[in-house]
Amino acid sequence: MGKRGQKRALDSGEEIPLRSDELRPPDELPEREAAAVRAALERWRELRQRVEVLRPMLEHEDRLMRDILDRGLGSEDRKTLRKLASVGARDAEAEAAQVADSVGQERHRLQEILMQNHRELLELSTTTTPDDKKELISEMDGVLDELKKAQDAVHVELLATKDKEDMSAVRAYGRSLNDLKALTRRLDCERRSLTKNSALAMLLVTVCRRILPARKIDPSELTNIPASHQGYLQILDFYFFSDASLYCFGEHFSGPNWFTRLKRNVAILSVSDGDGNSVYNDFAVSGEYKTPGAPLAPDNGPLQSIEAADENGRVFDRRHDAEFKLLTGLCRTVPAERRSTWRARATLWSKKPLCRSCAGAVGQVQRLFPELTVNIVVGEPKTENECSNVPNGKRLAANGCRAEPGSLPME
Structure with missing residues (x-):
């Protein structure tokens, strides 16, 4: 040349x-x-x-x-x-x-x-x-x-x-x-x-969001979500290019979802009974505005949230956190009279580390379900860390960011 x-x-x-x-x-x-x-x-x-x-x-x-x-x-x-x-x-x-x-x-x-x-x-x-x-x-x-x-x-x-x-x-x-x-x-x-x-892809997908219509989806078709990063990708695939005004993940409030800069947390909870049968399987997105997945936790629900700081230092009540929604949903699935003897295994996967409020909610669930074993997993495959199996409510591993249940103010 x-x-x-x-x-x-x-x-x-x-x-x-x-x-x-x-x-x-x-x-x-x-x-x-x-x-x-x-x-x-x-x-x-x-x-x-x-x-x-x-x-x-x-x-x-x-x-x-x-x-x-x-x-x-x-x-x-x-x-x-x-x-x-x-x-x-x-x-x-x-x-x-x-x-x-x-x-x-x-x-x-x-x-x-x-x-x-x-x-x-x-x-x-x-x-x-x-x-x-x-x-x-x-x-x-x-x-x-x-x-x-x-x-x-x-x-x-x-x-x-x-x-x-x-x-x-x-x-x-x-x-x-x-x-x-x-x-x-x-x-x-x-x-x-x-x-x-990378620069060209960012340009093209942003243009496509403006010129292509949002996809119509049926949320009931999303089932059997593993509580893992793979399950998280399954959720993104299902809701990709869906209408953000109907299914809000916090990135956009209108137009097609794209998921390039997700700020809100996404969590998945999968629970099986002693015979291996699925009892509860759902996901949730943190936030209050038309979030997909598990519904908002009621004010008078079985669990109590507290105020806690986010990664930016802002303090607010964490009742609308994804993990809190899921744990509340589990509690409402099992009748109160069965909780003390109900044997099951649960895996809670969260894209972000649990805040003090959600870690405390796990502790509350353990006291309500003393025979429930909870496995907590945080993050993507390269950083994904199984925090612990938590039998009989005795401990909750911190993964560098969580407190022991006994140190939480709601205890």
Whole structure:
């Protein structure tokens, strides 16, 4: 690729393939900077080999993005798509209608692609980067930082030679600085090949929320939800692109649900009796406004909530927490006269750690059901931690964030 072609590619954000022999320091660099650049480029060669391991995944991402764009979105310029994706873009309604018309008969196919690839798109369009990518990006950033430090050093030398009016040295340092800047831009463009689809996915799914109708669903069809992260993904799959004004997870209050930035907690409770029969299986979303799953706990229910702080330090009554809704639902399922001798096993999975109020509610359930064994699990597979089996109400493991039942004020 010639210099003009490289400039066009850089301006468009296109990845520039680099030959191995191009990874060398610019000519006429001072020896100290040349050594630093050589070491940085050697690290980059090693990183390239690790990128190649991810190449099938990156190519799959490319195909998925092209497939979405081909459903009527590819003809729209990025400026229009970015305007549609802007938060509170009130003046973009005409553009949204125009883009929706251009999608036309492809609308059904576009929604089908979103449904089929929901989990992958969810991972791409969120700020959560997979560990293998995250580590590579971090190390690439380290190399780019070294190259920028070398640029700064050469720039200082260039200014010094200008003061001395050594024009031959000025030209030499100027060429080296320009070559070093060009090399840095090329490597930065290569780095963006790991993240370009994430930015594009975020843009496209936001646009799709504006131009596609919400799905109609029947909540009664969601059954047999395992109390685990897998069950959580099952819930997201079921409610994906459903109407947020009917099933509110706290991310949106209208339009299709997408689940890129869920702030509210989601919890799942599964209970089986001594014979292994399912007695209670439901999920809940924290909050009061049209949340799906288990209903709100009544004011005069069997459990007592308290005020507790959230992760942002805000203190409020936690009666509308997902875990509290589920534990109340379990209590109301079993008649009071059976609770003292009822033998069963329960698993409570929560996306977030239990607050003091919900941990206390578990303790209250244990006293109401002395023969009930409760297993508490928090988080995603890599961090998911079974806090403990809690027989006979004697203990509740903290997982670094929960208090022993005896220390809770409602005890």
